Amino acid sequence: xxxxxxxxxxxxxxxxxxxxxxxxxxxxxxxxxxxxxxxxxxxxxxxxxxxxxxxxxxxxxxxxxxxxxxxxxxxxxxxxxxxxxxxxxxxxxxxxxxxxxxxxxxxxxxxxxxxxxxxxxxxxxxxxxx
Amino acid sequence: xxxxxxxxxxxxxxxxxxxxxxxxxxxxxxxxxxxxxxxxxxxxxxxxxxxxxxxxxxxxxxxxxxxxxxxxxxxxxxxxxxxxxxxxxxxxxxxxxxxxxxxxxxxxxxxxxxxxxxxxxxxxxxxxxxxxxxxxxxxxxxxxxxxxxxxxxxxxxxxxxxxxxxxxxxxxxxxxxxxxxxxxxxxxxxxxxxxxxxxxxxxxxxxxxxxxxxxxxxxxxxxxxxxxxxxxxxxxxxxxxxxxxxxxxxxxxxxxxxxxxxxxxxxxxxxxxxxxxxxxxxxxxxxxxxxxxxxxxxxxxxxxxxxxxxxxxxxxxxxxxxxxxxxxxxxxxxxxxxxxxxxxxxxxxxxxxxxxxxxxxxxxxxxxxxxxxxxxxxxxxxxxxxxxxxxxxxxxxxxxxxxxxxxxxxxxxxxxxxxxxxxxxxxxxxxxxxxxxxxxxxxxxxxxxxxxxx
Numbered sequence: 001x002x003x004x005x006x007x008x009x010x011x012x013x014x015x016x017x018x019x020x021x022x023x024x025x026x027x028x029x030x031x032x033x034x035x036x037x038x039x040x041x042x043x044x045x046x047x048x049x050x051x052x053x054x055x056x057x058x059x060x061x062x063x064x065x066x067x068x069x070x071x072x073x074x075x076x077x078x079x080x081x082x083x084x085x086x087x088x089x090x091x092x093x094x095x096x097x098x099x100x101x102x103x104x105x106x107x108x109x110x111x112x113x114x115x116x117x118x119x120x121x122x123x124x125x126x127x128x129x130x
Numbered sequence: 131x132x133x134x135x136x137x138x139x140x141x142x143x144x145x146x147x148x149x150x151x152x153x154x155x156x157x158x159x160x161x162x163x164x165x166x167x168x169x170x171x172x173x174x175x176x177x178x179x180x181x182x183x184x185x186x187x188x189x190x191x192x193x194x195x196x197x198x199x200x201x202x203x204x205x206x207x208x209x210x211x212x213x214x215x216x217x218x219x220x221x222x223x224x225x226x227x228x229x230x231x232x233x234x235x236x237x238x239x240x241x242x243x244x245x246x247x248x249x250x251x252x253x254x255x256x257x258x259x260x261x262x263x264x265x266x267x268x269x270x271x272x273x274x275x276x277x278x279x280x281x282x283x284x285x286x287x288x289x290x291x292x293x294x295x296x297x298x299x300x301x302x303x304x305x306x307x308x309x310x311x312x313x314x315x316x317x318x319x320x321x322x323x324x325x326x327x328x329x330x331x332x333x334x335x336x337x338x339x340x341x342x343x344x345x346x347x348x349x350x351x352x353x354x355x356x357x358x359x360x361x362x363x364x365x366x367x368x369x370x371x372x373x374x375x376x377x378x379x380x381x382x383x384x385x386x387x388x389x390x391x392x393x394x395x396x397x398x399x400x401x402x403x404x405x406x407x408x409x410x411x412x413x414x415x416x417x418x419x420x421x422x423x424x425x426x427x428x429x430x431x432x433x434x435x436x437x438x439x440x441x442x443x444x445x446x447x448x449x450x451x452x453x454x455x456x457x458x459x460x461x462x463x464x465x466x467x468x469x470x471x472x473x474x475x476x477x478x479x480x481x482x483x484x485x486x487x488x489x490x491x492x493x494x495x496x497x498x499x500x501x502x503x504x505x506x507x508x509x510x511x512x513x514x515x516x517x518x519x520x521x522x523x524x525x526x527x528x529x530x531x532x533x534x535x536x537x538x539x540x541x542x543x544x545x546x547x548x549x550x551x552x553x554x555x556x557x558x559x560x561x562x563x564x565x566x567x568x569x570x571x572x573x574x575x576x577x578x579x580x581x582x583x584x
Contacts, residue, residue, distance in 0.1 A: 054150045068155065072174035075182075099181060099189045104153055104171040106189045 009127045015093065015114045018044075018123055032126035036065045049126060054103045065124075072101060073124065078113065082122055085115045092122075097129065159261030165207060165254065167193030176261050179245060183225070192259060199223050199418065200247070201487040202411055205462070210251055217249040217257070222268065222407075224418045244268045244419075272423075291391040295384030296371070300324050300338050303384040312392055314360035324371075324388060327357045329364060331477040334496040340431045345371045345386060357390065366394045410484040412462055413469025421483035425493045425543050428481075429536075436538030440494040440502030443550040444472070444509070444531045447562040449488040452525055461488075463520040464527050468513065475509045491550075499535035499567055506531045506565045514563060528563035530554060535568075 007017045009031040018026070018033065026033050027047035035044030042065050045057045066074040073079055077096060085092035092115040099106050112125040153160065159176030163169050168191050180195045189195060193204045200223045210217045223245040242263035250258045292312035295303040302309075302324060305317040313319075313327060325333050332355070344351035350372045357367040371388045408420035416424070425441075432439055446452070446468060453461040465488065472482045472490060481493040494502050510529055518525040532554030534546055549568040557566040 053154075055147060055154075059147065059151055070174065071155070071157075072178045075178065099177055101154075101172050101174045101177045103150065104173055106169055106172050106177060108188065 009110070009112065009125060010095075014112070014125075015091075015116050015119065015123065018114070019119065019121065034065065034070070034124045034126070035121045036124075037120060037122075040065050042069055043121060044123075052102050052107075052126070052128075070100075070124075073111075078111065078124065081113055082115055089117045091116050100126065159259070161192055161259040161261065163192045163257045163259065165251075165257060167191045167204065167207070167257075170256070176259075179242065179261050179263060192257075196223065196247075198486055199225055199245075201484070203247075203249075205412065205458070207249065207251070207257065208458075212251070214251050214253055217251050219248050221247045221249075222264065222419055223247055224422045291389055294324065294388040294390060296324055296342075296386040296388055298342075298385045300342050300386070302326075312359075312390060313357070316360070319360075327367075327369075327390065329356050329358045329478060332356065332479055334479055336435065336437045336496045337431075337479070339435060341371055342386060343434060344431075345373050349373070354393070365392050367391060368393050410469070413465055413472075413484050415469045415472060415490070416481055416483035418483065418485050421481055421485055421491055421493070422543070424481040428493060428495050429541070429543055429546070432536065432538070433540060436540075437496055438498045438535055438537050439546075440497040440499060440533060440535040441546045441550045442492045442494070442502055442506050442531050442533050443485075443547070443554045444490040444492070444506070444529050445554055445558070446488040447528045447530055447558075452527065456520060456523060456525055460518075460520045460523070460525060464518045464525055467516070467518045468527070468529070471509060471512050471516070475505060475512060491547075497535070498537075499533060502535060503533045503565055503567050506533055510563065510565055530557040530562045531565045532557055533565060533567045 006025065006028050007014055011017065018035070021029075023044070023046075026044060029046055029048055032049030032052055033044060033046040034042060034049055037043045042060050042063055045060050050057055050060075060069050063069050066079045077098070081092060081094065084090075092113050095110055095112045098109050098111045100109050101107070108129040110127045110129055112123075112127075114123040114125065153173045156173055157175060159179050160171075160173045161169060161176045162171040169189065172189070177189060180189055180192070183199060184195050193207075196203055200221070207217055225243055225245065243265040244263075246260075246262050246264040248260040250260075252258055290308075290312055292308045293306065294309055297303045300323050302320050302322055305315075305320050309315055309319065315326075319326060323335070323338055325335070325338050341351045341353070350370055352368070352370045354368045355366070356364050357369070358364050367390050369388060369390045371386050373386050374384060408416055408423075410417040428439060446464065449461065449464070452464050456463075465484075468490065469482075469484070472492065476482050476492055476494070479495055480497075483491050485491045492502075494505070497505075510531065514526075514528050518527055532550045532552065534549035534553055536546060553566040553568040557564045560566065
């Protein structure tokens with residue numbers, strides 16, 4: 001197997017790199033990864049995110065992201081950005097400061113939003129801010 | 131489906147996870163805080179509802195997050211004497227103002243207008259809060275309330291009522307015994323506008339016409355409030371105006387029928403209900419909810435019949451210093467005095483409300499910018515001349531105010547508020563203890579964060 005470098009949260013061109021990583025490699029990342037498909041159903045969910053949220057992948061995979069997994073992302077800052085990118089057939093790569101409620105505690109995080117026209121999977125990446 | 135495990139530890143973990151998800155997905159906001167509002171636990175819907183209100187994007191304290199829209203919370207909890215129990219149940223919080231920070235990027239996709247908040251004190255260390263978006267229920271409830279008032283007017287046993295014919299302009303067209311019995315007016319009242327039954331300053335000419343137009347459009351216009359008899363004594367009345375179907379557009383025959391019922395005996399109950407829902411507990415002036423309802427109604431009528439409407443935003447200067455030096459009770463005393471001076475300065479028809487911690491708003495129907503600025507100036511002088519007496523100390527207080535007005539042009543409440551806010555900012559930047567009027571194309575560029583850290 002080819003060696004795949006494990007990218008960082010801020011790595012450029014991250015969307016393409018994530019698409020190449022298998023589930024095991026995603027689990028090695030030191031930030032949370034939620035991938036979702038054209039129907040907004042979660043299709044990738046790595047260990048870091050699973051542990052932060054306290055939810056195992058079977059509870060999350062296949063579920064609609066913005067209604068059943070993370071309703072707190074269903075707003076102008078996140079969900080709308082993906083919709084706009086899709087409507088405009090444009091790429092999205094933006095990092096925003098946010099507060100997530102992980103295990104019912106408000107946690108300051110940086111969210112990186114990734115979408116590429118023609119790519120089946122879109123990503124929300126989560127890294128804790130200090 | 132998730133399998134049931136034989137291993138007790140695994141079963142416990144699975145149960146824990148299911149509970150966690152239950153809380154993640156609950157379509158209602160749940161927050162646990164310390165008595166000072168410090169957030170201990172919070173579920174995602176709460177964060178979704180509160181984040182847009184948070185200026186710095188750091189959700190740490192529930193009272194801080196709601197400070198702009200429900201300034202009374204901290205006080206409400208601090209003054210709650212029982213060891214545990216319901217501090218507030220379904221308190222309605224109106225969000226129209228201030229505008230969402232960050233250019234509106236944080237607003238939920240369908241912006242809530244009204245939140246409902248219940249606070250339960252668990253013990254001497256913890257509060258539990260339930261938050262939900264009740265915008266739609268409030269809208270429906272407002273409609274129902276109108277229907278209720280209408281049914282009430284028809285069905286409640288009537289002790290006495292005056293039947294008053296009004297002409298096209300709302301003038302009393304003829305006298306009858308019922309008018310004499312209920313209002314004490316003689317035949318001399320014929321030809322006067324029905325405003326004669328209202329206390330001085332309680333209704334403008336434009337509002338007199340509004341009710342007639344409303345009756346034309348809806349078939350009736352109903353309101354409840356103070357009325358005055360010929361001898362000056364007041365009573366509480368429910369009044370309904372309805373157009374008469376066969377009125378001759380040119381003739382002298384009445385065009386409207388107004389039924390005025392004396393409901394003074396029910397007044398206490400009505401007032402108590404009104405006070406708890408529409409009054410600011412500390413200052414006695416209207417609260418945000420009452421302000422936004424009244425202001426939106428006035429501007430809505432304004433669109434139908436254009437006329438000037440003015441808005442004044444008033445902020446106590448250096449209020450934090452007052453709190454720091456004299457404690458919160460001193461600050462409260464200052465706000466109470468400010469509330470009294472506001473009520474004494476403005477007309478009865480003006481809507482005076484506390485809309486933030488130390489921020490007040492006054493809506494002046496049928497007032498020009500100049501007129502409103504003159505009254506604001508009078509208030510400014512009055513406040514500066516009367517230090518607040520508190521606990522043996524004398525607290526000097528001044529206010530800054532921003533005035534904006536619509537000259538009958540189509541303007542929404544948000545815009546009017548924003549303009550008054552810009553003028554208020556200019557008054558603060560200009561050294562405080564002053565009034566500024568909004569003017570188009572302001573010369574300075576304002577930072578997005580409002581005002582006055584002091």
